[in-house]
Amino acid sequence: MGKYVLRFVAAAYLLLLVAWPVSLVAKNTFADGFTELRSILEDPDVTHALQLTVQVAIAAVVINTVFGVGISILLVRYEFPGKRLLSPLIDLPLSVSPVVVGLALILVYGGRDGWFGPTLEDAGFQIIFATPGIVLATTFVALPLVIREVVPVLEEVGIEQEQAAQSLGANALQTFRRITLPSIRWAVVYGVVLSLARSLGEFGAVKVVSGNVLGETRTATLVVEEKYLNFDRGGAYATAFLLAIVSVACIVVVSIIRPKEGSE
């Protein structure tokens, strides 16, 4: 009896909080068939925003993957002063408000009175209100995701195989490519998928640093806000639907591959 009550409460809570509202976005998008979806895909400003979003997300994911794998190996395999302090600092971006992230980047890289901004601008690099700023903001918010996936796996596999490879004469690069990388492969894949979902959907930090210029620095999430506030509900729902599809797909992909690896 108690079992069924708990089951019902959990299911009802999740349906009311997540499943039903999310499904309504799909319903609202297809209220007039494919008209809304087609009209946003034919709007050059929206397609530009979608392209920009994808480019920025890919750049952020590549940076965070290289940095994340590197720093994970350093954290797990090496000893250095300050290591104890570094691990909690790396988690910091997950609990900083996106608006604060945007503000922080403006204060340093802003062209008018940032710490480094004017110098960079004189050298021809505009960061804030341009694509590099959007990339920086997106990279910031998704920074810990790869590391959080890779570090536990690196700890789990231990160093015996790597030591064996080295004693047999493998150099550092060979050991990494042949031993370390295959063992953390799936962790890196999850990290990449999660970072991708997070990067495609970043809103607050991008809103602050991008300047939100139509057809130039407006990303997909900014289109959703702008369309909704301009009473183009259909367009807002259709754009939101595209973003939601990608993020739900990311979650489903991870949930399909992860248990397989667990049973290996």
Place this chain on the structure above:
Amino acid sequence: MTAAVVTPGRPARERRSARGRPLTPVSGLGLGVAMLWFSLLVLIPLSAVVATAGEGGWSGFWRTVTNEQTAAAIRLTVGVALLVTVVNVVMGTLIAWVLVRDQFFGKRFLEVLIDIPFALPTIVAGLVLLSLYGPESPLGVDVANTRVAVFLAFLFVTLPFVVRMVQPVLQELDREVEEAAASLGASRFTTFRRIVLPSLTPAIAAGAALSFARGVSEYGSLVLLSGNLPFKTEVASVRILISIEGDNTAGAAATATVLLVISLFTIVALDLIQRRVANRG
């Protein structure tokens, strides 16, 4: 096997104390490059926020954050985040329990639902909630532009944290102890309270810390949902954004520093909790 898809709460720090090697020249160079990048991207910009907040001296900082509207926004944010954390502690533990101990059709589906708030863009989350709890609600409940909307938005974005922290611990739990307690005549509630709950407490606390930090820093899902009415539904992040847009960088930095201090405290608390657990286990 009910593997957690997203583990937002998993600590990115060493659990086993296998000591690493000293740095080689190549790895030392790698560390240098990584630290340079991390400083340029995270540490220097966040220090700039605190430095800018301090430019007007302590009195300037204090005047900004005790400004009636800013103080109201900070109070609302922290208050609602605390309330949401309490709900998450109860509901998150309950959901984790159902997902680990119960078997029923559709469980995999519920598993995926838990992770959706983590991956869904926050602006979409706001729109999503608006479609069920806004003016055109099929349920006939319209909470848009009220404090309930702030509560709902926080509840949505913080859903995964407690569930995903508690789930793995519950899976590892030895059920024989529970059976022994039950065979000695303990009721199911007593067994849960005396046997299960104590071993779950650190995981619940860690999940609660994460969901509090996430709630306090939330912005995107509120934009369309809460109306951002001063003194009523305006949260701290919105207050910062309005200051930035009004070219009041010092004011924005002061409020941002308050948020940074809150998230720093939460992270330190989380670190201590996990350290205690690691020492005990």
